Structure formats: C-alpha cells, structure tokens
Amino acid sequence: MLDVNVVGVLFLHAGCNMRCGFCITDDTCGSMTLDEALTTLEVLEARGVGNVVLGGGEPTLWSPGVFRLSAEAHARGFLVQIGTNGIVLPSDYAQNPSVARYVLPLESAGAEIHDRMRPGGAASHHAVMLGRLEELRKVGRQVTLSTVVSAWNAQELPALADWLSRYAEQGGRIHAWHLYRFVPEGRGGEVNADSMRISLADYEAACEEVKGRTLPFSVLKRPDMRHSKTVDFFWYEGGRLQVGSEVWA
Numbered sequence: 001m002l003d004v005n006v007v008g009v010l011f012l013h014a015g016c017n018m019r020c021g022f023c024i025t026d027d028t029c030g031s032m033t034l035d036e037a038l039t040t041l042e043v044l045e046a047r048g049v050g051n052v053v054l055g056g057g058e059p060t061l062w063s064p065g066v067f068r069l070s071a072e073a074h075a076r077g078f079l080v081q082i083g084t085n086g087i088v089l090p091s092d093y094a095q096n097p098s099v100a101r102y103v104l105p106l107e108s109a110g111a112e113i114h115d116r117m118r119p120g121g122a123a124s125h126h127a128v129m130l131g132r133l134e135e136l137r138k139v140g141r142q143v144t145l146s147t148v149v150s151a152w153n154a155q156e157l158p159a160l161a162d163w164l165s166r167y168a169e170q171g172g173r174i175h176a177w178h179l180y181r182f183v184p185e186g187r188g189g190e191v192n193a194d195s196m197r198i199s200l201a202d203y204e205a206a207c208e209e210v211k212g213r214t215l216p217f218s219v220l221k222r223p224d225m226r227h228s229k230t231v232d233f234f235w236y237e238g239g240r241l242q243v244g245s246e247v248w249a
C-alpha cells in the first residue's frame, strides 16, 4: 500500500546546467541507469513510499529521460513530483499528466539576490522562474516552492512571502513553501561557506517572521536539508543503491 505522505527523493545524477552558490550536490553521486531507477521504484514500493520526487543534479538533463521515468512511476501508482531548476523543459511540461507538481526554486522576490545565488544556465534565472510560475498558474497546476535561506537572502523572506501571497491571490496554486537552511557543504556551499553561512538563530528568526503570517499555503522549515524524519533520499554510488547512509544491495 503506497502512502503519499511518505516521500522518497531520487538523486538521478549530479549533472547540472547551473552553478548555484549554495549547491550541496556532491560530484561523487553516480548517474542512475534506467534499470537502476526502476529498481529504486520497486524499493520505494516495498517500503510503502507513495510520493516520489525526481531530482538531480538537474533531472531534466538525465539521459534516460525524466519524463519517461515519471510516466513509469505514475503508472505504478506513485504521486510524482519533479524538482527542477526549470531551464530545460518541454513545451507541454505544464500539462504532463504523470507529474502531480513541480518543485521550483525562488530565492528572493527581486531578481538581484536570486540571480546572485543562482548563476549560470540563464541570463536571469529569476526571470525563468517567474515565467514558469506564470505558465503553471495559467493551467492551474500546483507548484511547491523552495528557498535556501542564507546570509544573502534571509532579510528578503518577508518580501518573498508578499510576492507568493499575491501569486496565490491571482490563482497560483502553491502546495507548500519550503525554507531550507544553507548548508556549507557540496560543490557550491563549501566554496561560499564564509559569506552565505547563517546561524540557526538567524535562520529561525527569518522563518518565524513569515511563518507567523496567515498565508494561503503551508510554510515548512527545513533546518537540515540532508536529513528529514519524513523524507528518504535514494541514489547510486559505485553501482549500489544508497538510502541515506544505508547500502541496499
């Protein structure tokens, strides 16, 4: 029996077309083959995990094709989400019947800080995100937003909450807004640790300001993006499936 309240995130590969300053992706993460991804779905099924997030790196650059996998997962009864930077998506992505919702990043309401945190891949990634959100709003498709809270953008959260409220008032369907605390690790986070690091107290204060508001969507704190009581992470390393720190076979 699949439980859609239990979430499994698949790291399909480490490749990406961006160079985010806080990226925690480790280049040692292997690339799953299609067979390995399908095996992972079987493991999820056996564990009763009903909500699968297809992620990367950037999943739309995964060579077997993330929409091929989403169709397969959907046919097996999973609720499917794709966590993407939104740069490379097919023209019909918003109507894709196998995807329940997209998980998109937005680091600030204005372009300057978002684009400073998320360089590479597009002249203004902020503009790409606003375009994707508008496309999803027009077809009534749900979206989950994620923000990495760092010393660069913590003061931006109130303005971002205002912006998301207006988006929702105009018909945008926000499933939830996740606030991840910056982690000084990985190919981006380690490099920018000194300038982006945020204390737990400052992170909590920034989150509480927006969580204290009455917003038309859930706001979820994620003080440690690598660990969660309700989410398991799956990837391949050296040809073996990893679940958190666990090796399966």
Ligand code: SF4
Residues within 6 Å of the ligand: 015, 016, 017, 018, 019, 020, 022, 023, 024, 025, 056, 057, 058, 085
């Ligand atoms: S955080 Fe940025 S660089 Fe890292 S995988 Fe995601 S989109 Fe790519």
